[in-house]
Amino acid sequence: MRYSWMIGGAQGLGVDTSAVIFGNSISKAGYYIFGNREYYSNIKGRHSYFQVVFSEKPVHSISSKVDVLATFDAETIFQHFTEVKDVMIYDDSLKNVTVDMVRSIEPEIAEGVKEELKKNAFGFSVGDVVKYVESKGVKTIPVDYSSILKKVADTYHIPLSVVERAKNIVVVAISLSLFGIKEEHLRNAIASEFKNDLFVKFNTTAAEIGYSLVQAKYNLPELNVGEPRIQVDGNTISAIGKLSAGLRFQSYYPITPASDESTYIEANQNLDLIVNGERRKGGAVVVQAEDELAAINMAVGSALTGTRSATATSGPGFSLMAEGISWAGMNEVPVVITYYMRGAPSTGLPTRSGQGDLKFALNVGHGEFPRIVIASGDHKEIYWDAIWAFNLAEKYQTPVIHVIEKTLANAYSSFDEKELDGNVEVERGKIVKPEGGYFNRFEFSEDGISPRAFLGDAGIFHAGDEHNEEGHITEGTKNRILMYEKRMKKLYTADREIPEVQRVNVVGDGQVVLLTWGSPKGSILDAMPLLQNEGVKVQMVQVRMFNPYPSDLMKKLLSGKKVIAIENNYCAQGAQVLSERTGIFPDSFILKWTGRSITMEEIIEGVKKVMQGEKRVVLSDGA
Amino acid sequence: MRYSWMIGGAQGLGVDTSAVIFGNSISKAGYYIFGNREYYSNIKGRHSYFQVVFSEKPVHSISSKVDVLATFDAETIFQHFTEVKDVMIYDDSLKNVTVDMVRSIEPEIAEGVKEELKKNAFGFSVGDVVKYVESKGVKTIPVDYSSILKKVADTYHIPLSVVERAKNIVVVAISLSLFGIKEEHLRNAIASEFKNDLFVKFNTTAAEIGYSLVQAKYNLPELNVGEPRIQVDGNTISAIGKLSAGLRFQSYYPITPASDESTYIEANQNLDLIVNGERRKGGAVVVQAEDELAAINMAVGSALTGTRSATATSGPGFSLMAEGISWAGMNEVPVVITYYMRGAPSTGLPTRSGQGDLKFALNVGHGEFPRIVIASGDHKEIYWDAIWAFNLAEKYQTPVIHVIEKTLANAYSSFDEKELDGNVEVERGKIVKPEGGYFNRFEFSEDGISPRAFLGDAGIFHAGDEHNEEGHITEGTKNRILMYEKRMKKLYTADREIPEVQRVNVVGDGQVVLLTWGSPKGSILDAMPLLQNEGVKVQMVQVRMFNPYPSDLMKKLLSGKKVIAIENNYCAQGAQVLSERTGIFPDSFILKWTGRSITMEEIIEGVKKVMQGEKRVVLSDGA
């Protein structure tokens, strides 16, 4: 069982909130959900939408088609009518609105809409679209929003403008009613979402009206939730992971989709610590820097004091961090950079997703030094990887880049709380406490790792220039050979110490390998049983650490198999790294660079096309 | 025939000038030279030295050992005594100076010196070193510099302090006398080097005294120079190439070893043009920016006006340019970045050389876009590549990174002027002149290349965001797919249009391939005949363009051969690119990351070691 619901509307009109309320209600009924958010780089007026997929089993992906499309404006209808499978809820009074009357719709998109309607001999109005979808067997539900809102406003004697956003709740209520979800869940969700009493009241009234408008169509049974579950987005779970790992300093410069992580940390900066059984308060400092040059270097400075420190950014900001990361590599500083990848290059599609920066991350900054790069595939992984990142940084005394894509950052999913249980290990590596005097920070050692002390403990010197064991500049060749080698050796040490199986997720079995990293994991996982049903047995190999790369394991896993690389970019960069490290080249590719996530269905269709001989499948689903 | 001469001394005392005078004199006698400069990141007081290699045939590399070591201070003796093969000229009065008395020598280096002397049961003074080298068969020539200088000062009635630097000329004169070079050449070289009459005079007197001190030992015959020759360093020849290509705007921020190029351009900014047979003056604008963020973006802005524009930098500055390069890629701007690679990471060895930034250059900036990367192997290539870079940039409308290493930037070589002859083609690609109104800068096209107009000709729009053909922001998926593909296609077009043989230099033949790029080319070329004499037949394959990579040709060239990768870095990055593109892995490696160039002898020894089974030879010659 898997259902997909979508709501759309102009930015700034509460679409997000309503999607959260919908998801919450569904969750309360005992279902697992996965919700994905799409929005323009705009504050108010452009089209945004949210897709929620749910099932009695955990879900990890969105779908190409939606069962129920919930709308209250015209643009949502035009943008998404080809995606509806089953039901479309819409505002009756918009029937005569044509594509050309919607000013916020982009000309290229409007063209596409008209083409599609024309092809099927329909006109260009909402009414025509309604006919179009009905011709495809979609049930349409017209709603008279304005009378409903008027009724709500009258009930509480408040102006219409105040209740405007209750449209959202009406359409959410209709949807939940269709799915047969108990009204009580919605009521509770509303109560916990809105702080203001009046808001709770009139939204509840709107919900009641919405509920009463339709009959249940799906009749989803109420499930029994055994274990407690949480519902969380990627920004938040990354923040929680970092705090759990002991992060106490984060510097950042605002950028989508990274800054919400920092905002969350700052909002929760007063922390609960349990030190030797005793409870006390700790505080994490969050600094809004003047730019990303400052952000990375502040975090590096912080790390020198022994603080677990990090910064979070996305493409443009990461580009500005290159020089600072190179200094951190040279000075063996454990700093974590959470890299939220979005649509690139340049400003690109700043609010959309992408995997186009992997090789940049792997090679960032001039010169040779160990850059550890890990990439998370879902929300749980983000949590554990955020902790892992700090342990790696401190054990190997080098910058660690933790890659999270926009799609996971802004999407939320629900899962059992116990998935976050377990001991959070804090491995700080070789730390010493000298009693004053001078300290040789860069002592040569077999494994390349020197004992580390913190600023304030002793006289410690650092330099971006090549330096001797004391941290003073030297240009001598013998020292250069050894000190350079010492830094590089840490990568070999890490490669030896970190089991390769920890660096790769392998799911399933078969002669066909779907090779991926990051967010496509979810779509592949959801697609695998369906593919199997259709007789295609595949194995998923998801790379979680790109440096040090698990070359031996990858060779073992991929040799003699048919390898299909699946990535959210054009060049299949993850596969390029594979080739560089192992000499193995994938047989074929399933790629998408629209900034929208890969859907479950796209995986299924894509794999089938490849099995029929296509070498390069380019995906394009999603508005 | 091949001789190597070296002069050393504290920075700021004229070592460079004397090396140029020496090289000039040798050149005037009809020999080809190659001169390499080594210096600390320091203005005055640290040790610097210059090696000049010469021969009747063109030379391209330095040597591990020097025939004549010309010194006038103690540090030079301590730093280089193990490198002398034949003659050491030194200051007699320094005999009692010990290593520990030389404050400017680095502790690590002093340790090494003492170890070597101790091992051979010598003391730690200059006198001991003299004995040491004599024990190895080196002829030593003590010089009483102070009496000579006194004599010079007395002759012209000027203070001793003014003639201090004439020491350089004395030791140059002694050297030239040893080599049997006519005194007249030195006199002419002095006359053309010094502007001040008095300086010419007293240096000439110092030269005469120096000359008279020794007898010719080598008796090099005067050769007949048929064609005119030039002697030029890498910074200058790059600048000349750029101007020749039509560069009219260069922005830069001071950095070693890049800024001398910009300084040269500014000094020569008033240019001679011949337009339709008519001579006129043109002017190149050079702007010292406030940082490299500004430098790259100024150059990009300039390119939008139709000006051929560039910037030049090295590692730290290049790191700061990542974001700007990504914008240029997104907006299809033809801009050239001359990337002088030096010892990295971070500030690294700022005045030494390195090849550690190749993969950074190839992947610089977030996101996917065509970055064309070319790398020059010697001074002549730098000239032609500087021109090539602009043609590539304009034909494919994308940033081009031209890599030159510090060692070539600061080294000079002499070659026949006619090597720079030939038509300098200026290919500007698809340029149109609209008559006002709006212009679609990003029109879709088969080959990915759109017609280009310049700011001022029409209303033209650009955005770092994904944009439509008009240059306005759009987030629609259909446009995204096509526009992204359009940009990437240019790389395929370039790959198709640029013959692969132009992207690789292949010299010689044989089952053993020395695979390299950049400056090691020279050492390999010089080593090849000697290896052949010893029965080792090798082929050199030098990659000149890394993107688009000449994959087919490389596969053809390397399949079934024994491949030895030779690079000035730790990871053999050029070889990593080969593996990524072709799946071929080298059998063995000869690597050096001391910041000093690879010598001819190191190639010979390195290859022999590999032939004996060593997989990874790490080189360390040079102080």
Next chain:
Amino acid sequence: MTARKPVFVDWCPGCGDYGILRAEEEAIKELGIQHEKVTIVSGIGCSGKIPHFIDLPISGVHTLHGRSLAFATGIKLSNPSLEVIVNVGDGDSLGIGMGHFVNAGRRNIDMTVIIHDNGVYGLTKGQASPTLHRGEKTKSLPKPNINDAVNPLNVALSSGYTFISRGYAYDISYLKELIKAGIKHKGLALIDILQPCPTYNDINTKEWYDKRIYKLETIGWDPLVRSENEREEKMQKAMIKAMEWGEKIPVGIFYEDESVPTYEDRLVQNIPNYIDYYPAKQDIQVNGKSATDIKELIKAKRV
């Protein structure tokens, strides 16, 4: 002339940026500059979208966050015949772009810098910008602003800008005249525009400004430096005036000095024919062959 596809102006309702758009468009029209000769360079932010919204065949270069002044410098110096206007956000120009903001003053290139000064980082959802005062808590901030504000006018004065002014986004006709004056000024002109952001900044609102703003003309302010020896005194006065903020907020031209040579003037010292034969205009090839004669440069390297 290609027709233009519609571009949706996607600022929030009531945003001060609409006023700036109107005033700037009108200023360009009234000055009668050939539209194609105008290049508007912008940064990243709500403000950065402005060139796309201008409904004239000007050129737009929507650059990077903080870097527009660098792009503009390259454009203007390569083609000084262009009219270059730089539209920047306050975060854009005074936060991430502060290094360029100050160093542009040192050059005094003949361009016009327009700051959309709204006290917040609009497009990233309302974080405090460098002009928001310490302790202020806009509705977009979870905690009161922890940083002090910079004074853009005084930073500009300390850095060499030769035209220093402040406008108000809702007084379009006055703003239009300021922009015209800034464009006409020979040298680097600053117009710091108080631009309410109704979505995130509920402190510096229209109501708040309306009761505080007064025009410098009304107090007989004389911004013009008429001779070199007036410069120091006028600059000091302007600095003190620029500190006025609170119950009364002055708008208008604080300082104007055309006696400082522009960067273009300075370049002419080194390249005599720079203005007539600027980089973008020079012929660099004839029939595909280089037009630059490098023989003398090569000859100088002969041995």
Next chain:
Amino acid sequence: MTARKPVFVDWCPGCGDYGILRAEEEAIKELGIQHEKVTIVSGIGCSGKIPHFIDLPISGVHTLHGRSLAFATGIKLSNPSLEVIVNVGDGDSLGIGMGHFVNAGRRNIDMTVIIHDNGVYGLTKGQASPTLHRGEKTKSLPKPNINDAVNPLNVALSSGYTFISRGYAYDISYLKELIKAGIKHKGLALIDILQPCPTYNDINTKEWYDKRIYKLETIGWDPLVRSENEREEKMQKAMIKAMEWGEKIPVGIFYEDESVPTYEDRLVQNIPNYIDYYPAKQDIQVNGKSATDIKELIKAKRV
């Protein structure tokens, strides 16, 4: 205590940096701060080498060109018990680092910024720095300087520095006292040191300065802001004084104001126990297990 290998001070003979080194070393000693608690953060340039040359077991963080203030910010805020001194070149701080220089003022962290102001980019062979005046041609420049100079004191004043002073590298004892005052000042202190570079700058030489410099004390200058309502007036006076340059050049403390809360004070508003239990001091693990209890954060996400 490990012995220290000799470090060769490789500045040119006669360089003003020697005076700064001496004064700074003495200031640290005289203040009696535990040496290990002092961290000197520096940028890149001749000036940037200073921490290596200090012959005390202080810590040195020799960072990147232009970025020292960012490193220093991270260090000081993570461990406010450290005494953080930032030594920067004029190119370093006012050219490439200007964005941080200004924005640091907005924070007023309790640190001391020392500019080695020599008018040139020393370590890259004498290009003009942002403090060299237009038209000046040092021996290292092929053409007269094309850019105007910035005034570091006024930029700092416009940005929120609360201690503004100028020193002279060859007057070591006076400079030492200035540095001590700067370190003792609670807030962000600036000491702009006129530092002759005999190798490249033959304009602002010792001789040149010696006949121009006078001490603010000698004219009874009172830099101290004693109450909030004195602030504006004192700041205006300081700005005007800071413009004095030519026949007479004042050194000393121009402005001092301890009434502005430091960033650390402001942080305490949000994190009450910040000063006692700062980031670097906090226990983040016990026996290798996390000490941070995130249960409440998780619980808030329950559905």
